[in-house]
Amino acid sequence: MDRGGMKHREGRPEMSGYSVYEEENERLTESLRLKANALKSLSIDIGTEVKYHNKLLSDMDSDFDSTGGILGSTMGRLKALSRGSQTKLLCYMMLFAFFVFFVIYWFVKLR
Numbered sequence: 001m002d003r004g005g006m007k008h009r010e011g012r013p014e015m016s017g018y019s020v021y022e023e024e025n026e027r028l029t030e031s032l033r034l035k036a037n038a039l040k041s042l043s044i045d046i047g048t049e050v051k052y053h054n055k056l057l058s059d060m061d062s063d064f065d066s067t068g069g070i071l072g073s074t075m076g077r078l079k080a081l082s083r084g085s086q087t088k089l090l091c092y093m094m095l096f097a098f099f100v101f102f103v104i105y106w107f108v109k110l111r
Contacts, residue, residue, distance in 0.1 A: 081090070
């Protein structure tokens with residue numbers, strides 16, 4: 001059978017253009033197969049990494065939501081404290097804090 005204008009000759013494969021092309025084709029096919037396997041492995045690793053990071057983001061989202069709820073309730077209590085008639089209590093707390101800092105300063109100064 002004549003392929004590409006060259007006749008296949010028994011015993012002399014180096015003369016056959018078809019054999020050279022077939023060997024090159026096999027080599028390129030093997031190279032392509034290795035590259036495809038590398039890409040497949042890389043895409044699987046990327047998928048695993050994406051799933052892991054999505055889980056981390058989901059956990060962070062729930063943590064931020066719970067923290068936001070706690071901060072919101074604390075701010076509500078602070079607003080109620082500032083609006084209420086508890087200014088006397090707030091004044092006593094400020095005086096107590098000032099007294100504690102003064103005592104600490106006095107102990108440090110005496111050393």
